[in-house]
Amino acid sequence: MSESNKMSGANRAILIAAFVLLAAAVGYAVWRDSVRSTIPPAVEGGAAPSDQLAELEARTKREPDSAEAWTALGAAHFDLGDFGGAAAAYEKAVALSPESAGLWSALGEARVMGSNSDPMPAAALEAFNKAIALDAKDPRARYFLAVKKDIGGDHKGAIEDWFSLLADTPQGAPWEADLRRTIEQVGQIHKIDVTTRLANTQARPLTANEMPVAARAIPGPSRADMEAASQLPKGQQDAMIEGMVSGLEAKLKANPADVDRWIMLMRSRMTLGETAKAAQALKDGIAANPAAAGRLKAQAQLLGVPGA
Structure with missing residues (x-):
């Protein structure tokens, strides 16, 4: 039996909604309600999304060796729901900047979101593992690897990993609330009591460098x-x-x-x-x-x- 068949459609929908929220909050997948964030100054304003994409694509042709240009194009495709296009652009970006954990986890997310059948494609898992190898603290890769455990039936293991991520989350980090919500939702789905533990778990204090x-x-x-x-x-x-x-x-x-x-x-x-x-x-x-x-x-x- 494939892993995609090990959980119900309803459970998968809840998980997808939860990790989309988290990834958006973390900020790596960027503001999904707009592509403005990736538009060069020359085309900001009233340009249609197709014009904005055209400019970003033109930039990658002008700057084919720019990881930033390919990243901007990937983010724009992701914002428009074109996950295949996002993955293709992020693949170019990681080829140019293979030491960026954030780019690898962005690629993994695009591959997850672009999959219609498997909630955790092998290619996405490979990208998340590369992100973790580069940065063991990468929050998005850690999150999705816990999702992998949950999909595989290790619900308690997934929740433990999410609690570990929560413990490493700086106070006030933008993804904290959504991470807590994910733990709560998965606990409810699988009848695992997390209420008291969530109430008693505090995000760690900010370091001097992290203090806003x-x-x-x-x-x-x-x-x-x-x-x-x-x-x-x-x-x-x-x-x-x-x-x-x-x-x-x-x-x-x-x-x-x-x-x-x-x-x-x-x-x-x-x-x-x-x-x-x-x-x-x-x-x-x-x-x-x-x-x-x-x-x-x-x-x-x-x-x-x-x-x-």
């Missing part, structure tokens, strides 16, 4: 500022946000050694859904501050910046 910059030393907007901004029309809000981000970029041009501002720029881009620009900010920040590469990458991973 805005919470550590850089002042943010006051409550009054936020309330005032919320009353503005959407167009004015967008203009305000763009002005703030442009101001950050201008300050970084004047002082590229300001590591905190690079982190703030990544955070701003991720908040706007501009993940390709966030990835570029990480790249530029490391180029300007090679001694701070570890800190920049740690912050980028917390924010869910692709390729961090």
Whole structure:
């Protein structure tokens, strides 16, 4: 009997919904309600998805050796539900950047989502195993490998792995709530009591490198500022946000050694859904501050910046 037949369609649907939520929260599969995050500045705005894809495809032709270009194309295909196209692009990306655990796990996810029969194709499992070999802490690969256990009938083992992932999850990480929900749902499906353990399990404290910059030393907007901004029309809000981000970029041009501002720029881009620009900010920040590469990458991973 194939593994795909070992669980009901309803259970599979619940699992799919759960890990789609998690992967989206982790940020590697990026904001699925829009492809704006992967669009170069020249084509942002009112372009149709087909035009956006055409520009991204044109970029890969101009820059065939750019893992970032292929990653952006893969993310755009994934956002549009074209998982086969996403997998093909991610395959190009990992060939160019084979040491990126995040790219391997993104490829694995695309292969899972593109499979109509097997909930964990062998090619997807291979990609997740490569991600884990590169980074044993890769959260998405760990998550999907636990899904593999659950599909294979080892429900308790899967739940144990998810609890282990939860224990390694930094406080406030964007995937924490969805991971807890997955544990709860799978426990309910298979009549495994996880309620007390979930209630008693706390995410680990943030390390210094993981502590969000805005919470550590850089002042943010006051409550009054936020309330005032919320009353503005959407167009004015967008203009305000763009002005703030442009101001950050201008300050970084004047002082590229300001590591905190690079982190703030990544955070701003991720908040706007501009993940390709966030990835570029990480790249530029490391180029300007090679001694701070570890800190920049740690912050980028917390924010869910692709390729961090």
